[in-house]
Amino acid sequence: MRRPDDTAGEMLRRPISLANEVYEALYGQLMSLKIEPGSRISVDQLVRSLGVSQTPIREALSRLEAQGLVVKQHLLGFRAADQLDRARLNEIYEMRMMLEVFAAGRFAERRSKAELKELRSLDNEMKGIDAGQSRSAYGEFAKRDAAFHGFMAKRCGNELVFDTLNRFHIHVHLFRLHFHARATTDANKEHEQLMIAVENGNAAAAEEAMRHHLERSKSRFEGAFE
Amino acid sequence: MRRPDDTAGEMLRRPISLANEVYEALYGQLMSLKIEPGSRISVDQLVRSLGVSQTPIREALSRLEAQGLVVKQHLLGFRAADQLDRARLNEIYEMRMMLEVFAAGRFAERRSKAELKELRSLDNEMKGIDAGQSRSAYGEFAKRDAAFHGFMAKRCGNELVFDTLNRFHIHVHLFRLHFHARATTDANKEHEQLMIAVENGNAAAAEEAMRHHLERSKSRFEGAFE
DNA sequence: CAATCAAATATCCTATAGGATTTGATATCG
DNA sequence: CGATATCAAATCCTATAGGATATTTGATTG
The missing domain is CATH 1.10.10.10 (Winged helix-like DNA-binding domain superfamily/Winged helix DNA-binding domain)
Structure with a gap:
């Protein structure tokens, strides 16, 4: 969809x-x-x-x-639909761990110069948004973050992967919104690692960077359940 | 009331x-x-x-x-919907390779005695059909095969994985039907490897067996495009 | 005869109405 | 007072009708 x-x-x-x-x-x-x-x-x-x-x-x-x-x-x-509970969030992250890691690897292998430039500019925009800002600032961050992840998913060479991930992103977005999530400098650092790997065309490193990013992202969210 | x-x-x-x-x-x-x-x-x-x-x-x-x-x-x-083309079939197999391998591993870790028994009986039914080459016999085989794969997916502990696979399976089924796919004896041998790994609770072996099974399955289908 | 245009038909999309079911409020009884 | 039964309102589900668009058919022309 x-x-x-x-x-x-x-x-x-x-x-x-x-x-x-x-x-x-x-x-x-x-x-x-x-x-x-x-x-x-x-x-x-x-x-x-x-x-x-x-x-x-x-x-x-x-x-x-x-x-x-x-x-x-x-x-x-x-x-x-009901708000995501802990088990459901966990399921989504298990899926993302498979699909987005795959997408990052394939994108690193296939990306063009133009795509790199576009992705980098998205990344820069995100870094321009200060951490711990207002909720509306988070909305801007979230928009870029979704675009950043979607950009790679869309160009990984597998449309089904993209469509499937899209379905989940909606729910993650709602979850974030509900728990007043903030933009974090940590996420920006993790994105940077990913960018470097992708720019080098290093698929294995891109996969590892994405895996690490998702693990951190998940643990940041899990605080909401405490 | x-x-x-x-x-x-x-x-x-x-x-x-x-x-x-x-x-x-x-x-x-x-x-x-x-x-x-x-x-x-x-x-x-x-x-x-x-x-x-x-x-x-x-x-x-x-x-x-x-x-x-x-x-x-x-x-x-x-x-x-249009019949699956080669690129689309390939995408589906990339997805299955991630999700079903995951499911096989998690199922191997969690399965109960009762589940093992049920799965084994499905497997045996399939082997009984194997000899028959008629088209209706293949229909029976396909039904069990779908149940076999679905059984593990449903019990892997991640409902999203199951739902996502279900979506694809419909299309694979149509593809099979259209091309009168056969070659059930090979599939049965591969299932046997998987069963053994699952019965031993060996997740790594189950994942490997599923990976091998899907690779072979894919190459069997690709004959339809020659 | 092939191509183009016009009318007729088929189909889609939306609005409206009414029967069926649930929901919520009121009344009744223990 | 609490629980149950009863009735009214809200809501859902399906049927039908009509305007808008697409498709097919038939006629006309070069």
């Missing part, structure tokens, strides 16, 4: 789909925690608040359910 | 969902290739042939789209 905003590139834009509009609206509200995890989502209420009929709303919710952002029970309706 | 006849514990049977019925019907037709890969799927035609309205049909198709069995284009409708 792709991000909702990758329709760019289509010169001929067909008339927009209402279902798509609703999807984006709900996606935004879920990602910003305006709709609380676990809370009920009534179709009829959305009909009134959004001013569109049930049909496109149900379709949008169906797609969100496929992404795991929403859960549906027959005759009971939709709910926003 | 409880109903008079729900003493069966979890089997709370709510009135069936039409959307669900349609989903199952279409799923079956797709999995048996009654609906050809790449062919168009018209909602209005299904309304006439299934005798239900558009709404549950659209919802069923939405779910199939999330599973990757169907693709939708705005204003153009739904199509059955």
Whole structure:
């Protein structure tokens, strides 16, 4: 499943789909925690608040359910997915440990000069955001961090790896947001190690750097459960 | 308030969902290739042939789209997903190589006596089929093979790994069916190696056996592209 | 005859309505 | 007072209808 905003590139834009509009609206509200995890989502209420009929709303919710952002029970309706618990977070990190380490290695082997430049600039932007700043500053950091990881995943030569990781990133993002995570200088240092390995085209080193980064990242998050 | 006849514990049977019925019907037709890969799927035609309205049909198709069995284009409708091409098959095997090797290792560490017994009986059933070369016999083999792999994935301790693999397995199944894949005796030998490692609780050996099995499996399938 | 255009048909997308079920509030009983 | 039953409202699920778009058919022209 792709991000909702990758329709760019289509010169001929067909008339927009209402279902798509609703999807984006709900996606935004879920990602910003305006709709609380676990809370009920009534179709009829959305009909009134959004001013569109049930049909496109149900379709949008169906797609969100496929992404795991929403859960549906027959005759009971939709709910926003629950917050990640410890076990689930652990599962996600086990997956990332496999897929992102793979992606880092393959990207290190295939990356072009232009890609390196783009990635480096993302990295620099992140370093420009001070650690321990406000929550909105973290939003900017998180956006770059997701782009940084996604950049390598997308260019690892395996689209399934990218799609699968994308599914998880959404939930990690929500988790971070909920626990008021901050940008850290540690993460920047770990990214730097990864950048160097990638720039050298050293796949083994890139894999190791990514592994180390994910392990540290995980232990930083686990503090939230204490 | 409880109903008079729900003493069966979890089997709370709510009135069936039409959307669900349609989903199952279409799923079956797709999995048996009654609906050809790449062919168009018209909602209005299904309304006439299934005798239900558009709404549950659209919802069923939405779910199939999330599973990757169907693709939708705005204003153009739904199509059955294309057959796997070589690049895509390769991507799936790269993923399986990571996730199933992981699953085999974790399962070898955690498996109970009862689980071992169940897995062994599945394995034996497969070996009994092995001689038969007919197409229907292969169907039986494929069913067990899927159960065999799924059994370990489901018990590896990581539900995301299981869910992700499940998504791919559907496509592998279709691919196999289309190319009338055979060669079951080799697979049985490889399974035997895996069983031994699992029974010994030797995670490293189980991982290696799974890795070897997948490599061989992949090269068997690649013959279809020659 | 091939290519182009126009009308007719098929299909998709959205809106609306109504039956079925759940949920929440009120009343009743022990 | 607490628990259960009853009724009303909210909500879900499905059916149907109609406007918008795509596709096919048929006619016209070079």
